[in-house]
Amino acid sequence: MSKSATAIAHPNIAFIKYWGNRDDMMRLPANGSISMNLEALYTRTTVTFSTDIPDTVIKINGKSADSSTKFRIDNWLDDLICYLYQKKRLKDAPGNAEIISENSFPTGAGIASSASAFAALTLAVFGALGIETDEADLSCRARHGSGSACRSIPEGFCEWVTGSNEDSYAYSLAPASHWDLVDLIAVISGKHKKVVSSKGHWTADTSPFQEQRVYTAPQRIAVCRQAILEKDFNALAEVSEKDMLMMHSVMMTQDPPLFYWEGPTIRVIKAVREWRKEGLECFATIDAGPNVHVICTGRSAPAVRERMEKISGIREILSSGPGGKAHLV
């Protein structure tokens, strides 16, 4: 007998960044973070448990997962099943899992998929096992797979609180409909050296600036949260750009240093600041990759996009509004 469920989750872009852990194994973040789900992008994952499956099967975009991805998901799933037994929410062994996952966005575009992947996977596992639970629990379980995945569970604009384990999860600050922001993602062309971000988190403390970044994060969290609630674009722009630059400063001064920026990355950062001075509502933020997320208001988005198209080195521009929560289909 097999049990199956399919879930969809969106990736998210952080305004206040997650970088570094206070506990690497538990993925307890060094600091709180705030993000927005991206409606136009998603991961769709179907999980089937069956005692007829001899070993976990994982297919991502039609291909078998590589060994390190399989190892990571296997470990996470074992821990989750174990946790559900301990909590007496699972009684019978469900058998092994077949996991079929597809991303709506082009792979290799440098868009982090681990957040939407683990959010969709978590929800699909609970769905397939027929276990009811609340959003905080789902967020917490997703966090164990990939830190920022916890922010792809709730709706719209989300804050992830640090906590000590079960209380470290994300909750929705405001629904997707709250604010018509647009994320124009400048996909930067060129060869990117991939640096797995998990390893970067582990060595964040080797930067002389990480301690100060973490220490001052609660202030930026407070400013960012209020900016979102009050839809104060300039306040959001200033605190988000500052926080992004602080994270990349930490990355570049870690041992070994991590350089995620490419030539066009810095061009877009500088151009966007000039456009904002000229009155366009836009700011730049960058995750652990070369792409620049240019966040704008719906009103400014067409003009910003037009200007972005003139910057050399941008391969394509993806566009997305705020996204909803992870959900079963």
Added chain:
Amino acid sequence: MSKSATAIAHPNIAFIKYWGNRDDMMRLPANGSISMNLEALYTRTTVTFSTDIPDTVIKINGKSADSSTKFRIDNWLDDLICYLYQKKRLKDAPGNAEIISENSFPTGAGIASSASAFAALTLAVFGALGIETDEADLSCRARHGSGSACRSIPEGFCEWVTGSNEDSYAYSLAPASHWDLVDLIAVISGKHKKVVSSKGHWTADTSPFQEQRVYTAPQRIAVCRQAILEKDFNALAEVSEKDMLMMHSVMMTQDPPLFYWEGPTIRVIKAVREWRKEGLECFATIDAGPNVHVICTGRSAPAVRERMEKISGIREILSSGPGGKAHLV
């Protein structure tokens, strides 16, 4: 009656950077710094004092200085004359000064000229006035004009100590002949927004990272000094790149943020790190501008230059070995 002297001084490239002051008026640096003079580049300045000159005349590269430069030099010269009176080293009023200054390097190439300019000017003023003094005094007086100018007074590889005024000057760690390093300066093309670095120094403290950068500077100074004395290229490379990235992290997180990098700047930084891993002795350092100084050993310089020539966005490559002290001609 007129009295005249001509002096030559070289600009310098810092391995441990000067950024921020503990006293802006006195240009007392927040932290100590270490640099190398650049033999191939120089400023040549002739100063003539005469009671027949109605007002200070300043010509730089054949053009009258702009008003803010004139104001800065006038103020500095007044203070210096006043200081010399107080110390009873000057008895008669020397009259006004005519200052004729030429740079050997292309203006607008983004190579800071204030260091070599104030070093040459200081020496020429003392020469024209016929006042003998020691190197520390010259370095200290040059510092009052432009902080990093104090490092262009002594020979070769220089350390500038923080001090409290008269004891804040640069001294030579080693002569130019000590180590056959080569600075290959990648002059980055494109429109540069000029940010006067004095103003950047004044707001360095608004970065959340400046305090930590200053606090840890003595450790980097010690490592850099020893690396120079022992000609340990890898140690020099590691500490210099780290220090440069820390300074630019501070700059980018100041209020307002300062972005000196252009697209090609980040390309060169990343490429140089790869070349070093492949065995070439080279590292990148960047002052308050977009140009990248690629420091290499004489042995590695030809191969490094050949690779640099293939990077897009580099307008030209200037080359220089270690330079001597400021001197009268």
